[in-house]
Amino acid sequence: MSAKFVSRGFRGRPRDAEAGGRLPPGQYLTQGFPVLSAGPTPHTPLSQWTFSITGEVDQQRRWTWDEFQALPADTVTKDIHCVTKWSKFDTVWKGVPVDVLLDGLDTAAEYVLAFSDGGYTTNLPLEDVTNGRAWVAYEYDGRPLEPQHGGPARLLVPHLYFWKSAKWVRGLQLMADDTPGFWETYGYHMYGDPWREQRYSGD
């Protein structure tokens, strides 16, 4: 039914075949870097910042900012896709692979809940933040990550909608069960694969 629907008089922008192959369904390309947050931007001093691994692990871990900076880091170039429909290609980030943070830990957990300053949380399968698929990023485009974009550090999980890349992230709680985070509680999808257009619960 809806597949045959046509919006009278709508043509849309000229199609970009190259962009089209890299754009998930329902997304459009932007050159800017829009911002989406539920509340005020937190400003945690680096002297008070820590990153923690908690939950179902044999040992809790915690790093100060300086300790975190000393961890091995990658510089990666990724396309990102926001649930509000914009996508941005070739964004450059520097951050610590989550694999490094979890290296050597013994856990039976299958999920993580990322937690942030300001009370924000988001849930992900453990396998989606390991095996080179996620980072805790503290530089964007060669500069320290700005607070409004999640600085001093945000999770980077580019293969999922960008709300899963929690801003102002302060740690990962490992969990046996999948528990909805902040936006997921309000009807956003538990997994959020842009290529399957999993924007909202039930998609």
Add this chain to the structure above:
Amino acid sequence: MARAAIQRRLTWTQAEVVDVLTETPRVRTLVLSIPDWSGHLAGQHVDVRLTAGDGYQAQRSYSISSAPEDAQLKLSVERLEDGEVSPYLADELRAGDQLELRGPIGGYFVWEASMTDPLLLVGGGSGVCPLMAMLRHRAARSSTVPAKLLYSARDLGDVIYRSELERLGAGEGLEVVLTLTRSQPPGWTGYGRRVDNEMLAEVAWPPERRPLVYICGPTPFVEAVAGSLVALGHDPMRIRTERFGPTGG
């Protein structure tokens, strides 16, 4: 944290455009009839999907500006000159057309008349749209919850819902404060600058009243207002934000 929204599948539906209202030179309101609409909360939005003849589709989000109690759904659309979707919605669409949408979406940036704390709404430009849904909801429920709207627009001609806001502002418990940032009409006695700390200190409820705050507008506006309110001593957890803008976020 507020209660969880009811989780259910959001399906695409066809709305009929009943009317198109000109609000300002750049903003039009689509008045929609949706046969199987499930209802919404004030502050929620919908996704709109346009489909071209070759199957190409474009989606965008628009805040609902009508109250949950209203018979028809209203979306106010600001025309962005280089936009793909907004010029179509604002200029091409007319009564009798069909429009595909799904929703309502979002459960955090919402206000219900059962929330009795003082209400502070701060809107920049078309960011006033979801705040208008809250004020219309408040009026429809005959709520006397003390409320203030601080609304920043470029000039008087850019003020959306101007006559309705004047009418609502004359009612009990609501104060509407405009600031015109670019130009002011002769004899204007209101604010004529961007929202700043001093203005918020004068207009906002003091932090001790523990107001519930909703801010909507372009990102720099939201960042500045939220930052000022936190600096004035307001609890960050009681400040809810929604960003609008040509870049979509």
